[in-house]
Amino acid sequence: MSKIKGLTKLPAKYIPLAVAMAVIIALLAVLAITKPPAQNVKGQISPALKEAAGTKYSETYYNYICFNAVRGKDLKTAQEETYVGFVGNIFAVPDKSPIAPVVDIFFWLPALIRGSGITISLSIVSVLAGVFASVFLALGKISKVKLLNKTCSAYIFFFRGTPLMMQLYFVYYALPQIHPALTINNKFLAAFLAFALNSAAYCAEIIRAAIQSIDKGQFEASKALGLSYGQTMQLVIIPQSIRRLIPPVANEFIMVLKDASLVSIIALSDLTHTTRSISSSSSSALVYIPAMIIYLIITAFFTFVFNKLEKRFSIYQ
């Protein structure tokens, strides 16, 4: 009952966000159905290019919700042309035009979005696996069994004490030389393994600190009621540590998200690697601007999600 009480508070905070989104969507819809007057049309795509667009003759052709971008060669004059279309009207963009770099973004965007997909999915699976493994590492580290304690401490010491970049190199290049059976051909898998192993070490320390921050009266009450150590952890201590875990785990996630740019070194096409490829092939380093904005959007989104999670777990306080 009280859980529902906690939820009913949320929508009020979403109202400004919902209003802003509704306004944007409404504006786009209005633009899409009302065609602007004809004098705004700067140029018309040549029929040959229009025909070529989307076929093998055109280099690139993108179609967004109310935005088209075409770059290709006119089949008759063999001249390179760039056109952008907005709500049904098409504008020619000469190479010397001041807005040419901005238009470029629309050609970069699909590759950047594919790259962010890799970055986001790699970070999510790595941190999830890392958190899962770290619960056991943390319990091992606070355990009184010497062997378990020393093993877990050594693991954490190793992965926190060496650079992530070297761990990545090691998993991808050195493991196959140790034994051919350890070869990981899939770059994503190799990156995942290195990141998850590394993240587990960091999260283990976070979880250990959270568990040890729980009042010792909670352990005593559990003991007096006859709960076993396992039950005490599972029913009493870990559920209480979750709320304290969320801020540092969110921090760790954001770190991993940015550290994921290291996968460039094994040529996995994440956001950073894609950006560098575009930059070197198009000789326009301005692609770093939209790439960084995408990083900011991703970070902002996950910060928001973690904030909501934290509130969700605070209902009993």
Next chain:
Amino acid sequence: MSLIRTANVCKSFGELTVLKDINMSVEQGEVVCIIGPSGAGKSTFLRSLNQLEKITSGKIFIDEELFLHRENGSTVLRLEQIKYKQLLLEMGMVFQSFNLFPHKTVMENIMLAPVHVKKQSKAEAEKKAGELLAKVGLADKSDEYPARLSGGQQQRVAIARALAMEPKIMLFDEPTSALDPELVGEVLGVMKSLAESGMTMLVVTHEMGFAREVADRVIFMCDGVIAEQGPPEKLFSKPENPRTRQFLNSIL
């Protein structure tokens, strides 16, 4: 028949000796209050009965069965797990700082141990918990989280939680010391009615009024030993030990 009996219980933290040769017993249905100055070892003694503290040496009998026997800091007797837990659960404990589980509702707090330790069905545990809540006067608070209750209400929930395991004896470790003065009465009221219902109780307390009114026997502890014990009317009006007299003079 004594429910709890200790023989030569000693406890030391390194050089510091906290309990010196404590021999005492609590009979079935008896309410015993332990009083004394702070640092006398009252809480340590109570906590060592249900293994929250490890005694250095001595024997503890629960229900006339040897529960624990330690000598020179190592355990001589090791009970099998089932027997150990059964004897341990004959004692219910109420703490000074309540120690309710903050992430569980009042109802869940009370049901947790019966469901997971005694393996009762949820329905059965819930029914029992409802009865206990009514007994401590908090039937309407079952879906609240502990943080929304006053200290007195939290301590009453803690009493209900301990009672849910159906212990034979209740241990109270300064149950009212963390409460605002106006909330002390409601907790003592619950404890008094519990005593009247025949529950065996061992209470470490600073509430002399409660000890005088409810206790069958009062133990005065000082410097790790039982300095004097007897019925409250005798101990409070004609204390024999000068140390008891000095303590009572300083607080009354």
